[in-house]
Amino acid sequence: MKKIPIYIFIISFFGVSFTAFSQEDTRIDTLIYKEKYGFRLGIDLSKPVRSFIDKNYTGIEINGDYRLTENFYPAAELGHENYTFNENNFTGSSEGQYLKLGVNYNVYKNWIGMQNEIYTGLRYGFSTFTEQLDEYTIYKKDHYFPPDVRESGEKFSGLTAHWIEFRIGLKAEVLNNLFLGVHTEVKRMITDKSPSGFANLWIPGFNERYESTEFGVGWGYSISYMIPFRKKDRKEKQ
């Protein structure tokens, strides 16, 4: 199996062509290698980019993870998002924050000295948010009278949502201790508190909330930096 073309393939997601490999391991003898264990802090890059190109969206997310054992990384994300929705018969917006807590499991066996990941992850997600109804048109089937368009501005606050999220992602160490990652999410709502007289249409951290399904999707790409604080022996099976 050719590993180098695969690395270049992964890194080329981000339009960069790093071919530097980190060489941080300390060799004690030819069979035991030490790997870095540390705390990683980063930001999601897709949200600021989307904030710039999508005038209906602003958002930011910071993420962190920590290498507990060789392949288990407890992880968390914290974000704030604001999204304006334009439906056929009304417009409004949703704004709030979310927290996701969970763990990533690395399924990829690195080469000696590598710190890349292909991981699956689980998260428990939680959001508090406020919705606002801006303008709406009364729906009627006949057109005898002109359309009744109303301005509202009514706010629905104190809304909450809880969900479970499943992730698949890649993380590659492109420079010393600097990682680029991309991931995709599939989530299922557990409970969300609907406002009376309206509905939850878009939830920060969950994205579009449809009436017909409890499921949602998402994705992102991020950059993170690792602060290593110890080295641990890599268990090499012979």
Add this chain to the structure above:
Amino acid sequence: MKRIAIIFIGILLLTVSCQKSDICIESEPSTPRLVIKFMDENRPARTKAVEGFNAKAKDSDFYYSSAITDTIAMLPLLTTNDSTTYEFFIHQGDSLKTESVTLKFAYSSEDQYISRACGFRDRFENLEATLENNQWIKNITIPDSISIKDEKNTHLYIYH
């Protein structure tokens, strides 16, 4: 390894391009029209057909021509106001002379959220009807505590 990468990209593309779009289907409830049944004043339990019925709202330049049969008329009410005034015309008797009456319908309305695709509709309560310049209506009745929330029930009976 390559397979994992390909599956991953597949899922990524799917989640990125996934966009559900609901449509507001015809059978969803919308703002209901006022349902009127024309009854025989001499035999009050039976319907009596009206000849050449036409209705025109004061707020419109046009006659409302849909949803009218011999014995039932379904008329839209204004959601922007708490009353709608209509003029009803019929052809009466053998000479088919046109007779008219002005009816003012008063009500209270309330918004109701239907769905993401349909948005909001109105329902009406506390219907009252008053007659003016009446040439052909003998009596009108409104069922007790009727609320206009769909077009399944009759909201107003006109006896002629």
